[in-house]
Amino acid sequence: MPEISAGILLHRTRPSGRELLLVHPGGPFWARKDAAAWSIPKGLIDPGEDREAAARREFSEEVGAVPDGALLPLGAFRLSSAKQLVAFALEGDFDPQALVSNSFEMEWPAHSGRRQSFPEVDRAAWFGLAAAREKLHLGQRPLIDALLAAVER
Template sequence: MPKISAGILLHRLGVAGRELLLVHPGGPFWTGKDLAAWSIPKGLIEPGEDYEAAARREFAEEVGAMPTGDLVPLGEFSLSGGKRLVAFALEGDFDPRTLVSNSFEMEWPPHSGRRQTFPEVDRAEWFGLDAARTRLHLPQQPLADALRVAIDR
């Protein structure tokens, strides 16, 4: 059975139009990467957990703020390695300067025997729809189109 993640695409109407909140993964692998490196706040669903509850929990863990409001289903998307993403849209606001992410530990540098702690998300930023599409991981790029369809209903 494939691993399933749930996430929230937070969006707002900004000066230049619709903007999406994206997060940049922390850790040494992602340092200096920008295009096709960003994501929506998301994470694995716990066994028996409701998708919406998982999406809210993961958003809070990755950005440090519990999202409130009605979630709009965007659908299910294929990610790399056979993983699946159940995504929701939420109109709202968030100040990226207040980002507080959970962390993870890994051996770094590789084969050094030393373990270091890194933030799961090292920054968040608002992007217009076109800029967001170029920054999202390739399998997540359809989220921008799904949002357009959802808000045009």
């Protein structure tokens, strides 16, 4: 059975058009990656946890803010890692300068025996739709079309 993650695609409307909040993963593997490296705030659903509650918890852990408002279901998406992502949309705002992320620990440099701590997310930014399509992981790009279909209903 594949692992299931839940996440929130925060979006807002500006005079220049719709913008999406994306986050960049922290740690040495992602440090120099940009195109197809960004994500929505998301993470694994705990056993027995409600999907919406998991999406809010993960957003809070990765961004440092608890999103208020009704979540709009966008559906389930298969990611390249064989995980499944259950995504929700939420219209709102967030100041990327206010980012506060949980951290994780790993051996770094590899095979050195030393452990270092890194933020789960090292930065957040707002992107227009075209830029978001380039920044998002390939498996998350369908979220943009799902969002547009959902908000245009």
